[in-house]
Amino acid sequence: MKVAADHRSGNSFLDFLLSFVADCSKFQSGYVALIGKPNVGKSTLLNGIIGQKLSIVTAKPQTTRHRILGICSGPNYQMILYDTPGVITKQMHKLDELMMKSVRSATINSDCLLLIADICHPPEQVLGTLDEGAVNLIKSKPTLLVLNKKDKVKQSEIQKKQEWYEKNSGMDEVIPVSAKFGLGIEEVKQWLVSKLPLGPAYYPRDIVSEHQERFFVSEIFREKIFQLYREEIPYCSQVNVVRYVEREAPAKDFIEIEILVEKESQKAILLGKEGKALKTLATAARLDIEDFVDRKCYLEIKVKVKEDWRKNEELLEHFGYSGKIASASL
Numbered sequence: 001m002k003v004a005a006d007h008r009s010g011n012s013f014l015d016f017l018l019s020f021v022a023d024c025s026k027f028q029s030g031y032v033a034l035i036g037k038p039n040v041g042k043s044t045l046l047n048g049i050i051g052q053k054l055s056i057v058t059a060k061p062q063t064t065r066h067r068i069l070g071i072c073s074g075p076n077y078q079m080i081l082y083d084t085p086g087v088i089t090k091q092m093h094k095l096d097e098l099m100m101k102s103v104r105s106a107t108i109n110s111d112c113l114l115l116i117a118d119i120c121h122p123p124e125q126v127l128g129t130l131d132e133g134a135v136n137l138i139k140s141k142p143t144l145l146v147l148n149k150k151d152k153v154k155q156s157e158i159q160k161k162q163e164w165y166e167k168n169s170g171m172d173e174v175i176p177v178s179a180k181f182g183l184g185i186e187e188v189k190q191w192l193v194s195k196l197p198l199g200p201a202y203y204p205r206d207i208v209s210e211h212q213e214r215f216f217v218s219e220i221f222r223e224k225i226f227q228l229y230r231e232e233i234p235y236c237s238q239v240n241v242v243r244y245v246e247r248e249a250p251a252k253d254f255i256e257i258e259i260l261v262e263k264e265s266q267k268a269i270l271l272g273k274e275g276k277a278l279k280t281l282a283t284a285a286r287l288d289i290e291d292f293v294d295r296k297c298y299l300e301i302k303v304k305v306k307e308d309w310r311k312n313e314e315l316l317e318h319f320g321y322s323g324k325i326a327s328a329s330l
């Protein structure tokens with residue numbers, strides 16, 4: 001930073017301080033919550049903004065269970081984004097309740113909001129499903145309505161839907177995007193930068209998340225369960241990384257994984273005939289985990305039954321659903 005000038009100038013230290021303060025005073029930073037119904041593409045959008053796959057994505061609703069933190073740093077800004085579980089009105093278990101709590105806390109802690117809706121769905125009042133407290137919170141912050149999946153509809157329909165939402169949603173601005181194909185992401189980023197308050201970088205510029213590697217390993221594993229199994233299996237499964245031992249190459253990292261389900265019958269489905277289904281799952285997960293950690297891995301997997309784990313508050317807290325992210329074992 002202007003080193004040569006500092007040495008020549010009699011007021012070098014003062015000049016340095018003034019220019020440092022001026023630089024800091026231009027820097028913008030803040031928290032952004034991504035909220036919306038299940039399956040609208042919140043996680044895909046987070047990954048698109050960060051430019052890297054951080055949050056797992058599947059075709060099934062209620063994939064995201066935790067509040068996932070992703071960091072996007074630019075030359076003059078740092079946005080800290082929270083991907084959140086899809087907003088549901090009917091809560092079946094304590095897990096659902098804790099998931100909705102994490103949506104609320106992300107909303108409260110944010111400086112601005114991305115409210116995401118699926119452009120393919122008939123237009124609707126986007127705040128309609130939220131309770132009054134949440135609506136008031138959203139109205140008190142700069143909010144962008146992102147109409148996602150625009151690649152699936154015709155240009156004329158995009159325009160019609162955008163106009164409807166601009167007129168009826170009460171949101172500050174409406175931007176149609178395709179998170180999956182990277183269309184409109186830059187516009188969303190520009191909107192965010194225009195709303196971020198002045199402030200320092202909260203995280204080193206070269207990191208994209210604060211979660212530990214083992215958290216992502218359990219999430220990747222869960223993504224594969226969502227992709228490979230049907231009906232209740234994805235929803236009744238909890239994945240814990242019990243042990244993660246990093247080893248010098250050519251040795252492989254050793255990862256002990258525990259999958260919890262609620263019934264013996266679910267365990268039988270997960271294992272499959274002669275353990276074949278579990279083998280397929282383990283291979284698919286290992287390949288993606290190796291890609292993510294950039295090392296070869298050996299997975300040791302145990303499937304356990306823990307009745308009603310989704311209703312057990314103490315266990316849920318232990319598994320990190322109370323806001324803190326942690327991978328734990330029984």
Ligand SMILES: Nc1nc2c(ncn2[C@@H]2O[C@H](COP(=O)(O)OP(=O)(O)OP(=O)(O)O)[C@@H](O)[C@H]2O)c(=O)[nH]1
Pocket residue numbers: 037038039040041042043044045056057058059060061062063064065084085086087148149150151152177178179180181
């Ligand atoms: N065609 C198309 N599909 C998309 C787009 N964005 C997301 N999807 C798909 O929509 C599905 C849901 O995406 P997610 O990103 O997991 O949605 P989410 O809102 O995070 O879902 P939950 O975590 O379950 O609340 C996946 O199959 C994505 O590939 C998009 O822009 N276009």
Ligand SMILES: [Mg+2]
Pocket residue numbers: 042043044055056057063064083084085086
């Ligand atoms: Mg998600």
